[in-house]
Amino acid sequence: MSDTHAQTVPFVRDTMLDQQDPPLTQIGAVKWIRENLFSSWLNILLTLLSLWVIYAALSHLLPWALRGIWDASNLSECRALAAERYGADASVACWAVLAERWPQLVFGFFPKELYWRPILAFLLFLAAVAPVLFSSVPRKILWVTALAPFLLFWLIWGGSLWGPIAAVLGFVISWAIMTYAAPKIGALLSVILAIVVPVVYWLFVCGPLADALASVVPLALQPVATQKMGGFLLATIIGVSGIVLSLPLGILLALGRQSDMFIINKFSVAFIEIIRGVPLIVWLFTASLLLNYFLPPGTNFDLMLRVIIMVTLFSAAYIAEVVRGGLAALPKGQYEAADALGLDYWKSMRLIILPQALKISIPGIVNTFIGLFKDTTLVVFIGLLDPIGLSSSIRASTDWNGVYWELFVFIGLCFFIFCFSMGRYSLFLEKKLRREHR
């Protein structure tokens, strides 16, 4: 009929080929290196360049750091030891300055026999922030968090324990009014009372009460003057107080800036812009030079307190802008939904708006905190002994005149650890709070 084959032999393979490995260049390290390091000429060039940079940096840094001298009592002894061990012109680090002076860098001039107090305070602080930072920590520890500020103050500055206790009492009064008096006298009046009564109490009753209690049962630690604090102790005190105080203030300012009320809105805007427009260092000088002009004659309070106030106001203005961004990023429907539920302003903010807005602004808030912590170094210019200030005073001593890099490396490393871990925590928080499906 035609030339079609009636019985075509089926061309089907009946045996499977063995699986083979991919070519050597397409697997494992070789593939990774080809794709990531040598995929194009530009890439090869960049790789070689960065390898050279790494080599140049490490070949200078590692011998200097690893061969460093740890056991010497002054710089010339250190240099002599280095010359003896590695030859005359060896350039090695003199870590001995850290071995000898680290207590000063950490505690400033805090009395040596009282070092246990800042250390205990630091542990207490860790215990206090743990339940705030990590939800897996038992909630009961929040009591420690509530009481920690007063205990920390007492531990670091010393003095009578009755002072902090009397101060706590003011909050207890406020709480008692809100809980027990509110059903009888109405919400609004109780809120006003809960604010006014404690303020009156703190102004007029608190001090004498603490004195009276102290004269009956003396419970006191040896007081330490603010001038004795320095180094990372100082940086941490200023940084942590600034962080804790500026967050609520910043949120209030952000709400004020979003508010419809003309005066409150404009006042918040003016405050934020004025504070942000001027460098922190100028504000610090204002605090140290000018604050006395603005306060009643004879008022003279601690320089560290002034710094904390200024740092708080400064970072509050920044946080206000960050939070404003978060507030603005919320869909309008959220506000409308809160109104539709019949919530009043504060309830809708507290329950619906702020939790979402703050979640959005976490990275910005943490960035502000990191900035604040780094900015604590600026207090050196108004005469407080922060780590950088202490490093220059260590260099000014005859023993260690000429030491630079070792101190800088130590201070830089400490700040890096603090700030880097804050940044990582913010990433962790972002991941944890991410509710949207992406």
Added chain:
Amino acid sequence: MATISDPPERGFRLSQLIFDTRYRSMTIQVVAMVLIGLLLSWLISNTIHNLEALGKDFNFGFLSQPAGYDINQQLIDYNNQMTHGRAALVGILNTLLVAVLGCALATVLGVIAGVLRLSNNWVVSRLTAVYVEGFRNVPLLLWIVLIFALMTESMPSPRDFRGEDGSSMLLGESVAITNRGVYIPNVVFSRSLGGNEIAAPEPEAPAAAATPGTNMAGTYGASRIATGGAGVQTGQNDTAAGSGSASGDGAAGGAEVGEVIPTSSFWDWLLIITVLIAGGIGAKFLGKRAARIQEATGKRPMTLPLQIAAILVPLIVVLVGLGASLDKPELGGFNFDGGVHLRNSLIALWLALSLYTGAFIAEIVRGGILAISNGQTEAAYALGLRPGTTMNLVILPQALRVIIPPLISQFLNLTKNSSLAIAVGYMDVRSTLGGITINQTGRELEGMLLLGLFYLVLSLLISGVMNVYNSSVKLKER
């Protein structure tokens, strides 16, 4: 029949001020107003009382009194007989100088680092990550102090440049990095608009005169940064003998008796900048014309050579007309003479500010590029655009919208952070107006007020200008 009607009208009751939302906001505002007013008046009355108690008044007259202190770096004429106001102006210009330099370098560094951090190349991206994290997490003050120490401690001193096996200058013997600062060539003009000096016949300079000579060069050297200041450089004649100046035709050192000494003045630079701006506008105009022709005919005329010519030709004409030449730094006496002396304080501040802010800008750039969805790149590739064109025409224009607002605040931060100049003794506005002037006159209140106002106005200006730019690149929606 039951009627549904409005509740009976009732008169205004006082309690409505608190419980009625229509009136409550009014009440709150009035209370807030009163409280703020009370606070302010309390502060002001305290200030008045305190000033009275101290026997001080509030006036700005001190600005016109002679300052009596020297400033080691000046962009405009200044000596210690001039007023505090003038000193403040010198400081302001110094602040602006470091802010502008810093913003420019930080942007370059930040963009490079931001793009490199997104690179596929593992080593490069890790290295950039180390840079970014390292600089972001350590206080700026530490970086400034550290770079300053690096400059003053580890660099060779000028006398090390002497002899055969000493340190060598970079870039064809024109740039010297020393522990006293960096010396770079200066552009000088033999027909300066500010007028040239004629080298006067001078008695043979004795060797001992080298010391005052270098001192003068030290103080004058400062005045020659950037704008050239008023470089009256007669003090240098004793230094140059036989230095075979590479720039040849009569650089400052080689001036013979009766010859014109090249110098540079503010007016020369003003002219050059004007010509440059005009050239830029011309080039832009050429580009627009090309675009018009392209839209009308579909063919784009060749513009790039014309544009380059529009910028370069007038510039070259002006430079030749002014008789421009390079004044290279020469080693003489105990220090370098000629050229521009960039002090360590300026270098340290500039580098530290740029590196620090660059790390933040890198993150902003990275975030901006990541914010553009991958689909945009894929769409551009599908249209047949090449990677470079895709970046320029598709990705960057969109990324800029995300990048610009935070970039503005980084520029603001850099400008404000330049007040850390105090750490290295750079004479910015804080250390002239806010430092020495306050110390000498005892006018803390007025001085700090002016200082704060300066920074405030500067911040508002920067953010205003950048916001205008921002609104020009932002998404135009209907």
